Amino acid sequence: MPKKPLETLSEPMFYVLMALHRQNLCGADIVTWVNKKTGGRVALGPGTLYTILPKLTDEGILQEVSTEGRKRTYTMTEKGSMLYEAECQRLQQVVRDIDREGDGHCLPFKKEA
Amino acid sequence: MPKKPLETLSEPMFYVLMALHRQNLCGADIVTWVNKKTGGRVALGPGTLYTILPKLTDEGILQEVSTEGRKRTYTMTEKGSMLYEAECQRLQQVVRDIDREGDGHCLPFKKEA
């Protein structure tokens, strides 16, 4: 059976895409960028990163743009951008859900009939 | 060796806590609430929920408050509230990271020496 496509981005994937949103970077630089950006809150290790990179490439979310020596530099595809934007909006929605939680939006809670 | 304590909330856990933040609910009502709140974006099934509930209870994050028949109603503990608030802030920080990504905050990117 044909491998089912990726539907949602995992958290590490999301940060990889965030790193690549403006700049093309190689794997090691992605790690450095994410660590710097998040102040270490997101710990992206080699195990996680290098399992993610081929996966995202297979899905057509990333693309290799150059290779010098062993160093492979990646860029986001159109599809990747769309997925990234969608995930951003999802997260913003989550935060909005938090903010609204006390305003009675879903309260008082009644079970559906 | 003593089971290591839970450090961060998984996404389903977070939504369970969001559901319980204002109201005490039983498992089935948590599912209903989350589905309604998120418009189905977060699909919380029984398998996920009922593995999570005992775990959160063991960790002192939730507490049973009443039992009628089989129905068990849960409430959040002080510890649970603190973890929930911390996770809210973490998510808000993520969204802030998104918003700042184009302002040059981390650009141009230079590797550390």
Added chain:
DNA sequence: GCTTAAATATCGTTTCACGATATTACTATA
């Protein structure tokens, strides 16, 4: 008592994260 439905519990599979370790390719230096 019997049936139905609600709520919870369990099981098995699959996927993922992650650290530790190994490999590859370039660079510098003698």
Added chain:
DNA sequence: TATAGTAATATCGTGAAACGATATTTAAGC
């Protein structure tokens, strides 16, 4: 041009988590 060092990538193994499907328990209604 051997060799040492280093940066970057790849692999491996373990443990944990999500999740759907299925089973079990309890109460209510007839």
